[in-house]
Amino acid sequence: MKYTVEESLRNFKFWDGAVSRAEKCSDDEFDSIEEFLEETAPEDGWTDGGINDMFWFEFDTLAQHLGYKDEEDFDRHHDPDYIDDDELKGKIDKWFQKFLDNTKDEELVVNIAVNLFDYDGELDGFSSHSNDFFNCINFLRQQHDEETLYEALFEDDRGEYETDGEIPAWEDFRDEMMTESKTTEASEKEPR
Structure with missing residues (x-):
């Protein structure tokens, strides 16, 4: 029927x-x-x-x-912890400073400074014994404008391809920040 x-x-x-x-x-x-x-x-x-x-x-x-x-x-x-683009851009600086604090890959830092942020300082030809790493770290720490950070690190998902995956693609960054937000909320709710 x-x-x-x-x-x-x-x-x-x-x-x-x-x-x-x-x-x-x-x-x-x-x-x-x-x-x-x-x-x-x-x-x-x-x-x-x-x-x-x-x-x-x-x-x-x-x-x-x-x-x-x-x-x-x-x-x-549709995730209740969804972070929109504007709020996500506001999280880039803190995340990037933490990334700089934790990275041990000196060549990667120089690569990020030169290729993603157009660092034009003097480079001695990279070696771990040069000041290049420290100069690049200092240069990168001064990059606080969220639009500059977004354009350099995430626009067109540049970071994912030019940093061996150390800088995530934009949607992966959103997922990471949403997960961090959930973890922070859960730990704040735990009794002390």
Whole structure:
């Protein structure tokens, strides 16, 4: 027997892996997905299994329709600890200073100063016995403007490719800061 049901996608009863995706969707997102599904409906129409499978196995398609890069980007934006770009830029300086405090790779520091920040100071030809490392560290410590730091380290994900992964890509940096935020909140809630 075949039957058709006229019902809003918001009231659809999802199951298994589709449930967690559906729970994150706002009413506006459901409305947009519903329009998309109507436009892309198979010839015989959608089955409940087909709708559920779109949310469970093909959610990248729906996430992209909603304007996200993919399912992971959708999840990131729906995380209650999501950090937007402006707030994230405000965290770069503290993170970068900590990076400079902890790095032991002198050649990497010189590479970052020269290639990412256009350091034009005198270089003796790199060796661990030169002042190049210390001059570059001092130069890099003076880079506090969040826009300058963003452009040098993260714009076009330059850092990921020019620093052997020591500087994360922008979305990886966001994930790192979101995780740090969750960890800080959890430790503040622990009784002392």
